Amino acid sequence: MTATPTVRAAARRSGRPPLKPTARQPRRRSAVLTVVTGVMLVYAILPLAWLFISATKTQEDLLGTFGLWFGGxxxxxxxxxxxxxxxxxxxxxWVLNTVIYVVVGAxxxxxxxxxxxxxxxxxxxxxxxxxxAVVLGGIAVPPTALAVPTFLLFAKMGLTDTPWAVIIPSLVxxxxxxxxxxxxxxxxxxxxxESARCDGAGEFRIFFKLALPLLAPGLVTVLLFNLVAAWNNFFMPLIMLKNADLYPLTLGLYSWNRQANTVGGDVVFDLVITGSLLTIIPLTVAFLMLQRYWQSGLAAGSVKQ
Incomplete structure (x- = not known):
């Protein structure tokens, strides 16, 4: 690659030789980083592989065969x-209940x-x-610390054992x-x-027409966090709900798993594992579909203009 005529002319006037373009430096590779990444990949994939393999087994094969290989x-x-x-x-x-809790709550x-x-x-x-200060304090307080006061408040209001007992706390x-x-x-x-206000637009119109599209990446990031929290919500439904018809998936599968510890209860570990596999599919699809928005939302503000 040679210097352009303009660059050569400028170099002659200054009396200095033209600068030669440097070759692109190859990316540095780290063996330690590769090993650590591989270990983390195995750590993340192994439970999912076990869950899928176990969901393909009968009750007998589930208890009598190697966990990381298929049964007969x-x-x-x-x-x-x-x-x-x-x-x-x-x-x-339970699937329908979970979808309602996620759509309305998250x-x-x-x-x-x-x-x-x-x-x-x-x-x-x-x-x-x-x-x-209140917002930061709300982040610092764990949700389990607020579970009992929330239950007592909802009990006074007569909202326990209703869908609102799960939806309202998840709105915050x-x-x-x-x-x-x-x-x-x-x-x-x-x-x-300021330009929109000068044109006579109201504040809600400015928010929904102008600000909301600009906030889309950050909005998707917050939506994913809230979606995961609402989909995996377990402790609040556990203390709020008694009617099995109102259970979300997490609490419903827990009740099936607990049957093995009761006298005369059905042992349905194969159904619990299959239900768990079906439960993680929507979250996986949501992350794959919204991944690029999520990444851009997390990176916003990291570089000062």
Missing amino acids: EFALFDNIADTFTYQDGIFGR GGATLLAALAGYGLAKFDFRGRRAVF SPFGLYLMWTYSTEAVPNEIL
Whole structure:
């Protein structure tokens, strides 16, 4: 690769030889990093492989064969059919309950976090620092510490053993609010907001028409966090719900697994494992579909302009 005429002419005027372009440096490879990555990959994949292999076994093969190899009979489809028909098909009801809790709870929590985070980032008002302290305090407090007070409050209101006992607590996401607050500060230029206000647009119209599209990457990040939290929610339904028809998947599979410890209870470990495999599929699909938005949302604000 040679220097261009312009570069050569400039070099002659300055009396210095033209700079030669340097070759692109090869990427450095680290054997230690490769080994560590391989170990982490095995650590992440091995439980999933065991879960899939175990879901293909009958009850007898599950208890009598090696865990990381298939049994004598491939019973995956039979196990799936039995999972959806056991106890009059209550597993399908649990799937529907979980979808409702996730759509209303995680979706509502994401929208509220976006509204509150945008408002805290773009509006100046008294008590802003106090709100910031409360949000950080909400992140620091573990959910289990609030479980008993929440149960007592809902019991006084008569909301225990209802879907609202699971949905309402999941609508509050301090971590999601903090993420949307920090993301809104950089992602939504103040000049756009001022221009829209000068044109007579209202604040809600500005948020939904202008700010919300700009907040999409951060919104997807918060949605994924809330989706995982709502889908895997176990402790709150455990203390709030008694009616098995209201159980989410996590609590329903736990009740099936607990049957083995009761006198005269059915041992359905094969159905518990098959149900667990079916439970992780929607989360895996959601992460694969929204991965690029999630990565861009996490990286926002990492580089100062």
